[in-house]
Amino acid sequence: MPLAARTVGSQLLVGAHVSAAGGVQNTIANCVRIGGNAFALFLKSQRKWNNPPLSEEHLKLFQGACKTHNIEPSKTAVPHGSYLVNLAHTDADRTTQAYNCFLDDLTRCHKLGIKLYNFHPGNSASSTREEAIAHIAGNLNRAHADETTGSVITVLETMATLGNTVGGTFEDLAAIIALITDKSRVGICIDTCHVFAAGYDLRTLEAFKATVEKFDQTVGFKYLKALHVNDSKAPFASYRDLHANIGTGFLGLRAFHNLVNEPRLWGLPMVLETPIEVVTSDGKKSEDEGIYAREIKLLESLVGMDVESKEFLDLEKNLHAQGAKERERVQDQVTRKDKAVKEGKKGKGKGKKSKNNEANDEEDLSESG
Template identity: 45%
Template sequence: MPIKIKHDLHNGRNSCCYPSVSLQLAGQSCRTGAPFTRPFPPKNMAPRKKGEKKGNTEEVMETKEPQHSGAGPSDGSSREEKTSRKRKIKPKKKYIGAHVSISGGIWKAVESSVAIGGHAFALFLGSQRSWTRPALDTAAAVKFQEACAQHGFDPIHILPHGSYLMNCGSPKEDVFSKSQTMLVDELSRCSALGLSQFNFHPGASLDSTPEKCMEKIAQAINHAHQQTPAVITVLENMSGQGSTIGGQYSELRSIIDRVRDKTRVGVCLDTCHAFAAGYDISPPGGVKNILDEFDSVVGLQYLRAIHLNDSKGKLGCHLDRHEDIGCGQIGITAFREIVNEPRLDNIPLILETPGRPGFEYAEQIELLYSLCEKKTKN
């Protein structure tokens, strides 16, 4: 008997819009108090490795009754075939995906993205716990490129994320030097993987000044551009917490102004960070307003990607606390506007919401595509 999946797509802030199906998670609910429920996971799902985010390698949720016996789908097609068909159903020009794991090999990120129905994805290019990493294996790089080609991923819809260890604006010379070296290494890895852009957090001034910090960030970018070919460095806007740089559009513009090769610099807008920094995208028309302001201060030609995150914190809280789409202070209205905003066509729209037991990115990707309005011909 098929399970009916119902989305409430018309609620505003603090409404959670996930499918309600067979298994309720103990203690998991949105701010509205509505239970967050999901289907049983496939019986043949591989166990999650310690430290690996849940949901990055799981299957796309199907609307047929879950298979508890381990047998294939009842219509005779394999789960892979169903996933492939589901992945093809998307509005043109909207490329939604999630940050996925590279556990087991960097090419596994492609498989994970396909499994959750993604048409874009983000990934780390190595360990986040060490300044030094083994060189990228040539065979692994080839497998990654082959997997991307097989599943139709264009490099412009893949957004590698920089190490959180980096602080390219640090006043501490040892940290700045290691950060600059790592930035070069990250761009080199992108080149080896056939990727065209690289996203990272600009940095923090600590006990220095914002002006000196922005100067050092641009210095690191210019140095990395000299050492590597082609790859675009994509600055991420920040929440404004502590001494971090990038909470205000004007700070991003100031860094860009100092970068010599303007064709190799861009911006990724994180919705949670923007909201926490004081840019209110939650009301109707909020997305249009912040994009208009971004265009006037930075320029839409520099917008390369969006990180799709709701916010646990209130407007202007300066806290970097991501929440599930539609379950935070931003609410579903903004995300409906994002997936229907033509100025955000053809760029990666990446989910970075918290992983937890029983949670799947597939559900959020499906939700976001369901919010896309079909264009009617006159």
């Protein structure tokens, strides 16, 4: 049974990354269950190189479920690429392995009638940044030229970190797009947690407008195809990918009010990747899809809401209080890590413990992308 019904007449296309366990067709029921009208999924196991092909049975069931529930996958579905794939790596064998996995996902999208495919640009550790960007673009051009991919748009996701990671700046993304032959086949997915962690502010209306303008000037608004909607456990410009529930993190509720009240974003798929793991009374961990259902309704309710109204201020206050403990914990980690770097420490003692804790947090959230 649905946890929440889809909102009739909503300006937003909003949903969550839902499970495809048992077959891609099950993502439709899982999307409907949380009241979403957009969704993300993994087309196959994101942690294995070898996967069975998409079966004709699952394809027909997916198409039938879309028709039954009036869902247009070409407009609302944004599959997430495998975490194993690094299109920036220049080693010949690793390039072949990554490209074949990437191409397989694009062909699956084409068969399913899905037009958008989101992926992480990659890591440049094997080469210079310029070589990595050229390598990514070369792989994309090759995939676009393959008839089995149809007209699927390859959507580069904004990243939270810098260093060897490609995609942490708008300039990285623009540099890749500049090398794409068929620019109708490339787009961008802005992850709110990632861009905030990478130093692009969204918290006030003025900051939000400035970031949107920066994106438009650097990349081009026409390339924006989707959004991942997540708050951040880590503070501004911390370069750490730690997703938080809407309104509970350092971004805060006003950032999401800014987001959903920008008319140019209406009609673009907005996908929640917020934490839904809870600890039950017996100490066991489980997933509560009701969190997604409530956050979808929260985002929809923010459209047109007055930020000075009692309704908004109460929501903002309550959500901010819910995340206080976690914000303090992560802020402490960031502060101690920054101090250790300044003092020239190499991750020993307390610094090493902090680093391990951070790695565990990121591992817990890695399936959110």
